[in-house]
Amino acid sequence: SQTIHQWPATLVQPVGSPLSLECTVEGTSNPNLYWYRQAAGRGLQLLFYSIGIDQISSEVPQNLSASRPQDRQFILSSKKLLLSDSGFYLCAWSGWTTEKLFFGSGTQLSVL
């Protein structure tokens, strides 16, 4: 069966520090991969999505970037965090035969 792993679960970082969040999917090949962000009490904002290695679309201009070094690995990065980057970050995947999104357990990021 397919599983999605996301880490770390919580992260507290100072303003201006770098960021790296990792997400991996097991049990499927060539998944569509997504990064969403959720501000406290708010909806889900699509940040990046990828339909394959080296095929990443950015939905919101900001100081975040995403990379997909392997088929089932998706990384969210920043060189310098801002206070506004705080939030709950969710990785998700979907397959080619279904549009259903499977979410990871999320990373609660606090930038202080």
Place this chain on the structure above:
Amino acid sequence: QQPVQSPQAVILREGEDAVINCSSSKALYSVHWYRQKHGEAPVFLMILLKGGEQKGHEKISASFNEKKQQSSLYLTASQLSYSGTYFCGTGADSSYKLIFGSGTRLLVRP
């Protein structure tokens, strides 16, 4: 482009019914519904595709009016476990890119 959900919040007594609406200003290919418990990841409820179908999942069902670019989620005989925030996600094409609404917070009380 973000779909609009209404109401923003609703409080129910156990056993009561509720309807959550989702409307878009763009033509839709699909509508997804997810439920999120506090501090957890959203969990898939159902997908409705272009064609105006209605789907059901236990006592939770949904409709999709393609012409009106709207979807509604129906919760009947609500249970305590239904509490959470419900999100609709809309897709404009088959690219699997979803844009989510801001959510509807549902609280079911005994």
